Amino acid sequence: MTSDFDLDEPLTFDVVAETVGARRALIVRLVQRGLIETLDGPTDEPLLPRRAVVQLRRMQRLRRDLGVNFAGAAIILDLVGRIEQLNRELAEMHRLK
């Protein structure tokens, strides 16, 4: 059984594009717009963390199902993450009361 916990595993743009079924040019464009963050690598070639695959798929789903663009999807995911964090903290506060 292979389990891979390293979502920081560096992937090339081509691999990410292939995995999510998108064109490389789209991945480049999303990175240029700051919607996906690259890794600081030892080489000149920018790399993406594996978590970008998960993020891209969520963005794809939001685009498909809700009709939002990629910038909107990125903001939505960011806000959902923050809400989740706040909900956890709220639950924790209630628990400690």
Next chain:
Amino acid sequence: MAAKIKDYYGVLGVKRDASDNEIKQAYRKLARKFHPDLNPGDKVAEEKFKELQEAYDVLSDPENRKLYDQYGENWRAVKAGAGAPPPGWEGAQRSARGAGPRTGGFDFGDFDFGSFRSQGAGGFDIFEEMFGGAGRGRGRRSGRGADIESELELSLEEAHRGGRRTLEMQVAEACPTCGGTGLKDGKPCETCRGSGQVLKPKTIEVNIPPGVRDGSTIRLAGQGGTGSNGSEPGDLYLRVRLRPHPVFTVKGDDLEVELPIAPWEAVLGARVEAPTIDGKVELKIPPGAKSGQRLRLRNQGLNKRKGGRGDEYVRLKIVVPKDVSPEERRLYEELQRISRFEPRS
């Protein structure tokens, strides 16, 4: 008792003569409310969204909608070539909801994502349908199994120490009787009730390394949906959810715990036992400790993924006895008499 036919129009809350645009608007409105990416971990929303998606898949396609209007839920079998279903077959596909051939797919404009709709390659939750089929139609990775996303709930101790967890899942596979077509001898397959898929139990062993956190994602390569025509299987992504701990509060790599102490322990100082994630340790309370004061137990926090540990913070809480004996009361009164302490000065 007759099985209830699913009303896709009712699911979307539109009239039967609704326009394509009205159907799309209704779907989008409800999808915003129930989308799994906007309601992570909410199984009710996930189920509701599955229904929405199924309804929209059918009603957004003119051909499918026409068949559905004419034949109800049996439209899939009709479309697959069985002709009008025999009397009494209504509802036979109910248990295989959404597992038939999909003809959905959306216009992605200038973005070449193709269709993300699954080809029915298997999976056990809604994300399978969403992840499946990436890139197909362009000759890349065609037939690769669908990626699956699910949640894995862990105790704080499991996340700290790591361990091994066995997951039992139901994964859809092509029906062995009909080969995935849903039809056998021109009739709906009895094994899969015309869906073309059967659910098979699958056991997966997950090695949990020490140091995973709430929100971490674990990838199990090759444990997603089965690939078609010998293609590689998809991956399984497990999102870690930590159960709230009755004693500890997690702050990143650190733990926080509240420790009740007696007034005299606060004034005089004491050595007491404090709980840690690995058991009890002795903690020295300095004389003059205050309520709310935090004492650090270095390296008693959670294991980190890449080595090392966080710290534990013990928050002191001075508590007073509810009932005091006559002797205790006398001593408190004596203390009151002789003490020069002015807490409000």
